[in-house]
Amino acid sequence: MYTLKQQEKQARRGEFLTPHGAIQTPAFMNVATAGAIKGGISAYDLKKLHCQVQLCNTYHLHLRPSDTRIQRLGGVHRFTGWEGPILTDSGGFQVFSLAPLRKIREEGVYFASHIDGCRIFMGPEESMKIQSNLGSTIAMAFDECVENPAPYDYVKASVERTVRWLLRCKRQMDHCNQSEGTLNPRQMLFGINQGGTYDDLRADNMRRIAEIPMDGYAIGGLAVGESKEEMYHIMDVVVPHMPQDKPRYLMGVGKPGNIIEAVSRGIDLFDCVMPSRNARHGHLFTWQGVLNLNNRRYEEDMLPIDPHCGCPACRHHSRAYIRHLLKAHELLAMRLCVQHNLYFYNTLMERIRESIEQGSFASFKNQYVDLLDTRI
RNA sequence: GUGGAUAUAGCUCAGUUGGUUAGAGUGCCAGGUUGUGGCCCUGGAGGUCGUCGGUUCGAACCCGAUUAUCCACC
Numbered sequence A: 001m002y003t004l005k006q007q008e009k010q011a012r013r014g015e016f017l018t019p020h021g022a023i024q025t026p027a028f029m030n031v032a033t034a035g036a037i038k039g040g041i042s043a044y045d046l047k048k049l050h051c052q053v054q055l056c057n058t059y060h061l062h063l064r065p066s067d068t069r070i071q072r073l074g075g076v077h078r079f080t081g082w083e084g085p086i087l088t089d090s091g092g093f094q095v096f097s098l099a100p101l102r103k104i105r106e107e108g109v110y111f112a113s114h115i116d117g118c119r120i121f122m123g124p125e126e127s128m129k130i131q132s133n134l135g136s137t138i139a140m141a142f143d144e145c146v147e148n149p150a151p152y153d154y155v156k157a158s159v160e161r162t163v164r165w166l167l168r169c170k171r172q173m174d175h176c177n178q179s180e181g182t183l184n185p186r187q188m189l190f191g192i193n194q195g196g197t198y199d200d201l202r203a204d205n206m207r208r209i210a211e212i213p214m215d216g217y218a219i220g221g222l223a224v225g226e227s228k229e230e231m232y233h234i235m236d237v238v239v240p241h242m243p244q245d246k247p248r249y250l251m252g253v254g255k256p257g258n259i260i261e262a263v264s265r266g267i268d269l270f271d272c273v274m275p276s277r278n279a280r281h282g283h284l285f286t287w288q289g290v291l292n293l294n295n296r297r298y299e300e301d302m303l304p305i306d307p308h309c310g311c312p313a314c315r316h317h318s319r320a321y322i323r324h325l326l327k328a329h330e331l332l333a334m335r336l337c338v339q340h341n342l343y344f345y346n347t348l349m350e351r352i353r354e355s356i357e358q359g360s361f362a363s364f365k366n367q368y369v370d371l372l373d374t375r376i
Numbered sequence B: 001g002u003g004g005a006u007a008u009a010g011c012u013c014a015g016u017u018g019g020u021u022a023g024a025g026u027g028c029c030a031g032g033u034u035g036u037g038g039c040c041c042u043g044g045a046g047g048u049c050g051u052c053g054g055u056u057c058g059a060a061c062c063c064g065a066u067u068a069u070c071c072a073c074c
Helices: A056-064 A067-072 A076-080 A092-097 A124-134 A152-178 A199-210 A229-239 A257-266 A274-280 A310-316 A318-325 A332-355 A361-368
Strands: A003-008 A011-018 A022-023 A026-030 A053-057 A085-088 A111-113 A119-122 A139-142 A188-193 A216-219 A248-250 A269-270 A283-286 A289-292
Touching: A003 A332, A011 A257, A011 A332, A011 A361, A022 A026, A022 A124, A022 A310, A026 A332, A053 A076, A053 A119, A056 A067, A056 A085, A056 A248, A056 A269, A067 A124, A076 A085, A085 A092, A092 A111, A092 A199, A119 A124, A119 A289, A124 A139, A124 A152, A152 A188, A152 A199, A199 A229, A216 A229, A229 A269, A257 A332, A257 A361, A274 A332, A283 A332, A310 A332, A318 A332
Parallel strands: A026 A053, A026 A269, A053 A085, A085 A139, A139 A188, A188 A216, A216 A248, A248 A269
Antiparallel strands: A003 A011, A011 A022, A111 A119, A283 A289
8 A cells, every 4th residue: 555645746755555564655676686685785784774675586586596496485585584575576677688589479478598598488477476476575567678769660569568468467466366375465566667768658558557456557668778868758758647546666767866856757666776786896876976986096095985874884994995895806895885885775765755755855856866976 | 958949018818921000808097887697888008029139121020149937858
């Protein structure tokens, strides 16, 4: 259940109740693809990083160690040791971005595993069964994510098929939830808006899927090749057709500036690999902008990564030390940098929530929307 | 001591019958990264081709000497 607690223009401050606890929105979901946030982060670290939600991946966990094994072991919560909300991505995006030799048919997608080349089929029913076996809090619909730009006719046909897939997802998830012995009988399901960069396809699709009762609605297929301006424009086109009383999730986005812009347009949930992936290579987000700790200028810099940050890395270690660890390929470098970036993202969301509560989000946006993405 | 091999970017190595401005990988210095393959992409700096001399219009390349390293044999 989603409760809108406060609103400043389009920006929403809400609470999303799930079987695994409440999510205060706007929120960032920390990406733990294969059951762990890359960089040596454990479930018991997440509270310290102010993490509310973990995002795990259907595709990856299905291939390894398999959803059936995770089900036998008690589900993805027990398996990973994280008792809070977990969203599972449907596998749709991974099939399109990772797997070679894919063939898209009405029934689903035939593809080869990126691990061993094994031939696999995944369609809406398979994705729902896998996510049900995993027992995640929120399942995502199985969709096709089309890279931008794509020809109008291709996108139109793809979106229509994705709507047919959504209806199949819904039917299958209802069935899974009613099955005896299911791990999470109240597993939630989000639908996904697609339509490339075409206003009419996006708006039609959003109106259409809003009629299908879902626990939340996502915008997919953005930040996949189009410009920043096009992305914001598509959000302006889609959001007015999204239900007011359900959480809105912008998939795969983004930089701090993107998130602030999206919140100002009425988005509640985000996920992005950028804070963790960039952290593994020393690219760090701070309240002064983005810095690259590999840069020579930090060789003898005894300041923390961000003097205004309370994360474990900033409380205990200097830029000079962490830069050294990066250069020496010490695992601790990744762990500290990932901790910092996730703490930053989760704190960014906290400050966004506070500013909406205080009615000062507009000035928060004005102060930080460009600054946070700027290289220092 | 004798014979042989090698010597080119910080490191590991290409380099055609001698022919414009000597290349690659890695590392270094920077930039990028948007529903994650601990990746990937883009740019930059960096070389008296061991040293000295010779042949030639022209030498990393051919010749001589020399130095260093390695191998084999006495």
